[in-house]
Amino acid sequence: MKRCADWTRAKTLLCPSILSADLSDLSNSIAALDDNYDMLHCDVMDGSFVPLITFGSQLVRQLNEKTKKALDVHLMVINPESQIKNFADAGASSLVFHRETSFHPQRVLSEIRSLGCYAGVSLSPATPLEEVKYLLPDMDMLLLMTVNPGFGGQLYLKQMTEKIRSARAMIDESGYSVRLQVDGGISRDNLGQVIRAGADMVVSGSAIFLAENPGLEAKAFQLDMLELDRELKRV
Numbered sequence: 001m002k003r004c005a006d007w008t009r010a011k012t013l014l015c016p017s018i019l020s021a022d023l024s025d026l027s028n029s030i031a032a033l034d035d036n037y038d039m040l041h042c043d044v045m046d047g048s049f050v051p052l053i054t055f056g057s058q059l060v061r062q063l064n065e066k067t068k069k070a071l072d073v074h075l076m077v078i079n080p081e082s083q084i085k086n087f088a089d090a091g092a093s094s095l096v097f098h099r100e101t102s103f104h105p106q107r108v109l110s111e112i113r114s115l116g117c118y119a120g121v122s123l124s125p126a127t128p129l130e131e132v133k134y135l136l137p138d139m140d141m142l143l144l145m146t147v148n149p150g151f152g153g154q155l156y157l158k159q160m161t162e163k164i165r166s167a168r169a170m171i172d173e174s175g176y177s178v179r180l181q182v183d184g185g186i187s188r189d190n191l192g193q194v195i196r197a198g199a200d201m202v203v204s205g206s207a208i209f210l211a212e213n214p215g216l217e218a219k220a221f222q223l224d225m226l227e228l229d230r231e232l233k234r235v
């Protein structure tokens with residue numbers, strides 16, 4: 001498993017989501033990014049928690065062999081505990097499951113950490129932050145969905161900006177080192193809004209992979225992020 005080199009720095013991380021890439025030509029889609037990103041975000045969907053089925057640990061394993069970058073795996077599946085080991089063995093660097101899919105999330109987080117991965121919980125838009133408050137000691141990241149999970153290309157839910165701000169305050173108050181990731185409807189138009197609200201990991205699918213030149217778009221994201229990190233004195 002590869003680690004993201006900048007995980008422990010305050011720098012904001014860019015995670016392009018391959019959901020919007022051409023999955024039948026993944027090597028070329030990723031090569032087009034020209035290394036202008038930090039981690040590759042892999043959306044695993046099971047057709048139950050969310051309507052679509054995407055891919056499983058086999059593809060993550062093959063991807064891990066092909067790319068130098070660390071893989072950020074977002075599990076949108078019922079019964080995530082049964083899948084944790086498969087994805088850890090496949091080379092996931094971070095493993096994130098949905099709070100809504102797990103009865104015993106603290107146990108799942110511990111298991112993910114024991115397998116050597118960064119452990120994360122994701123919250124759908126309607127799920128309150130209170131649901132993860134007592135899990136923070138066992139978490140390396142919190143993923144806030146800024147659209148309803150299931151599809152790329154949806155519109156950012158603007159009421160999520162307040163949730164990002166509250167999550168940032170909750171994490172800072174806890175004193176634990178937990179990254180705050182946002183996922184859904186993020187483009188360079190609202191990047192400043194989510195980063196200033198406190199996000200330090202940004203997922204973007206359609207805005208990058210459906211751009212005319214995905215490599216240049218990812219580079220533009222990174223430059224904007226660097227400027228915002230400077231403004232917020234993160235670098």
Ligand code: DX5
Nearest residue numbers: 017019149150153185205206
């Ligand atoms: C949606 C996925 C996202 C998706 C984001 O359920 O979790 O990662 O790829 O796509 P955009 O950036 O197009 O909203």
Ligand code: ZN
Nearest residue numbers: 017043074183
């Ligand atoms: Zn995702």
